[in-house]
Amino acid sequence: MAQIRIQNVRKEFGAFTAVQSSSFTVEDGEFFMLLGPSGCGKTTTLRMMAGLELPTSGEIYIDGEEVGMKPASQRDIAFVFQMFALYPHMNVRKNISYPLLSQGMSRAEAKTRVEEVARILKIENILDRPVGGLSGGDRQRVALGRAIVRRPKAFFMDEPLGALDAEFREHMAEELRALHDRIGATTVYVTHDQLEAMQMGDKIVVMNHGVVEQFGKPQDIYDWPATKFVAKFIGSPAMNFFDFDGMIGIGSNAIELSGHRVTVPLSRQGASGKLTLGVRPEHIRFSDASAYRGRVLATEYLGTTQIVTMATPNGEIKARTPAKQSVTSGEIIGLEFDPQTLTIFDDMKGQALLSEANERVLRHG
Amino acid sequence: MSSYSVTEPSVRQKWAAGTLVVVYALITILPLLWIIATSFKSPSDAIAYPPKTVFQPTLEGYVNLFTTRTRATEQDLKELGEPNTWYDRIVRKDGFIIAGPSRFMERFSNSMIIGFGSTVLCIVLGTAAAYAFSRFKVPLKDDLLFFILSTRMMPPIAVAIPIFLMFRSLGLNDTHAGMILLYTAVNLSLAVWLLKGFIDEIPIEYEEAALIDGYTRFQAFYKVVLPQAMTGIASTAIFCLIFAWNEYAFAVLLTSGTAQTAPPFIPTIIGVGGQDWPAVAAGATLFLVPVMIFTIVLRKHLLRGITFGAVRK
Numbered sequence: 001m002a003q004i005r006i007q008n009v010r011k012e013f014g015a016f017t018a019v020q021s022s023s024f025t026v027e028d029g030e031f032f033m034l035l036g037p038s039g040c041g042k043t044t045t046l047r048m049m050a051g052l053e054l055p056t057s058g059e060i061y062i063d064g065e066e067v068g069m070k071p072a073s074q075r076d077i078a079f080v081f082q083m084f085a086l087y088p089h090m091n092v093r094k095n096i097s098y099p100l101l102s103q104g105m106s107r108a109e110a111k112t113r114v115e116e117v118a119r120i121l122k123i124e125n126i127l128d129r130p131v132g133g134l135s136g137g138d139r140q141r142v143a144l145g146r147a148i149v150r151r152p153k154a155f156f157m158d159e160p161l162g163a164l165d166a167e168f169r170e171h172m173a174e175e176l177r178a179l180h181d182r183i184g185a186t187t188v189y190v191t192h193d194q195l196e197a198m199q200m201g202d203k204i205v206v207m208n209h210g211v212v213e214q215f216g217k218p219q220d221i222y223d224w225p226a227t228k229f230v231a232k233f234i235g236s237p238a239m240n241f242f243d244f245d246g247m248i249g250i251g252s253n254a255i256e257l258s259g260h261r262v263t264v265p266l267s268r269q270g271a272s273g274k275l276t277l278g279v280r281p282e283h284i285r286f287s288d289a290s291a292y293r294g295r296v297l298a299t300e301y302l303g304t305t306q307i308v309t310m311a312t313p314n315g316e317i318k319a320r321t322p323a324k325q326s327v328t329s330g331e332i333i334g335l336e337f338d339p340q341t342l343t344i345f346d347d348m349k350g351q352a353l354l355s356e357a358n359e360r361v362l363r364h365g
Numbered sequence: 366m367s368s369y370s371v372t373e374p375s376v377r378q379k380w381a382a383g384t385l386v387v388v389y390a391l392i393t394i395l396p397l398l399w400i401i402a403t404s405f406k407s408p409s410d411a412i413a414y415p416p417k418t419v420f421q422p423t424l425e426g427y428v429n430l431f432t433t434r435t436r437a438t439e440q441d442l443k444e445l446g447e448p449n450t451w452y453d454r455i456v457r458k459d460g461f462i463i464a465g466p467s468r469f470m471e472r473f474s475n476s477m478i479i480g481f482g483s484t485v486l487c488i489v490l491g492t493a494a495a496y497a498f499s500r501f502k503v504p505l506k507d508d509l510l511f512f513i514l515s516t517r518m519m520p521p522i523a524v525a526i527p528i529f530l531m532f533r534s535l536g537l538n539d540t541h542a543g544m545i546l547l548y549t550a551v552n553l554s555l556a557v558w559l560l561k562g563f564i565d566e567i568p569i570e571y572e573e574a575a576l577i578d579g580y581t582r583f584q585a586f587y588k589v590v591l592p593q594a595m596t597g598i599a600s601t602a603i604f605c606l607i608f609a610w611n612e613y614a615f616a617v618l619l620t621s622g623t624a625q626t627a628p629p630f631i632p633t634i635i636g637v638g639g640q641d642w643p644a645v646a647a648g649a650t651l652f653l654v655p656v657m658i659f660t661i662v663l664r665k666h667l668l669r670g671i672t673f674g675a676v677r678k
Contacts, residue, residue: 052573072576079577085570089592102579146578 002063002153002186003028009058011044018044020210026188031180033201034190041210043158046190050156051075063153078147080157084139086131093127096145117149136164140172154186173200194234206230224358228350231278237307239278242314247272258313260292263339265357274347283338284319290334296327403646411642426643428452430469434461472630478541479626480610483548487605488598491556499564513554521551522614532619539624548609556601563597599666610656627652
């Protein structure tokens, strides 16, 4: 098991830059998520870590050793592909034992290892079946088996649940996480699904256009997004943006939103001009005392909560409120924000301004 | 359950399709059956008019194909006594004796060596080239592929004279090596294009999985890609063999003795007193056999491709 360190890694395909100078560290034993929309460079980053793609520049350290230019076969890692890539001309047993035979392990030893893995994954009964007829879940387990049988330094997974149907995904995600907790291997997992990333990851890297936008624990990223992109990408419904023209000084703890004073965390960074106030839907409360008002456009009932879409002087927003609270379309309601959860973004740069509340999260990364 | 379905053909459509296939099969197979029937006829039955469909089968054609014979007087025949083999008997009935073996076996084995030799060479080179074109960044890839294809755009015989002159100065005239090289050169473009298509279809993830599993690229190629490409390789091999096996024009032009293949030889089997049709038919029938066996052996590979399904697309 190993720590993986990515340092200023960059990848160009001709004139196109897939990954721009990225750096982050995956600690030993971590379940690490590479998250981003399609085309953001997350898969390319993973493939560079695995040795399937060579970086244009930068260094990749696995277990302290620089492996950037080493072929995949010499990195002692395992890779789970989205389409599984089980060898179609071999049965399940052969598929799982294939990586062992390349290391010159004896057949008897390989057999015991395969059976041990099959027991962990509960696939003993299909070991002698051809892979062609297996269900999606079983193929997924075989692909995992082929990865863990070698006890590699790290696991790389490229949207391994992407090919499964929704119902089964949930189940497999739990299984994967349980498997990780059991064997404690460093795992890097690529996904475009923010829920999957939040649900399974110890840490998340959010990428966009080949740039690492933010990297940290799921909760930190959710609560204190470093950029507007992250704020929009993580969470469903996404963080609300109240666009306004104004200013905030260092040490100030209030902004003026369409003529109303809104208390925000003590600012550590000043800015003026086009700014955006970011508020998570669950941090909006209805309060008749508030002078800042919005008109209800629609409600979506979700059981314990409801999503209320509203028109405000600063654009359309969504609030998550308890389902019991009755609201009707067209109603005008006063809005209050939970002051210690607010983030202000510089609209031009798309960056969050440092404040007393988010500096702990944003300073280190 | 409705009797009408959009995807399933109706009973009438099935019948129509079936009839069409049977009629087409009959049309294509009839000349073949006629050749096979003729090979078992006596020379007089073979040229009888109206043509005979019911006749007394004889192996005379095959005996004549494999032997050379001379006419013997009745005196000679008497002195020789009773024929001691079945083929002697057939020959003597017409007043001939066997003088020796014909050259058919040599020509036939030439065909085997040249046909299979060029096919193997073509597949080896074609697979390697197709893999490279499919997987690697080859400078000017599209131009090269077009150039390779363009060699197919004219009938190969158009370059017969330059090739003849070239072979003469290289000493390749009438040699096995020369013919193998020639047929390989002609077939290679087809092989590269066909195989590239098949290899393109194989997801690159299989090789990547093998690379990560600790195999070298070459191991990944022959342990993972090759088994999957078998369908393509088999069908390409059949195409290459059929071309090399049936090729006539170059064989007439470039071979005369040691390396002559069966196609130019078969029509030259001339009997005494006119063309010996049963012998020609026997030669043609035997000539069909290797290609038929080859195709039947590889047939299962042609069908197997469909049943693979370890990839979810």
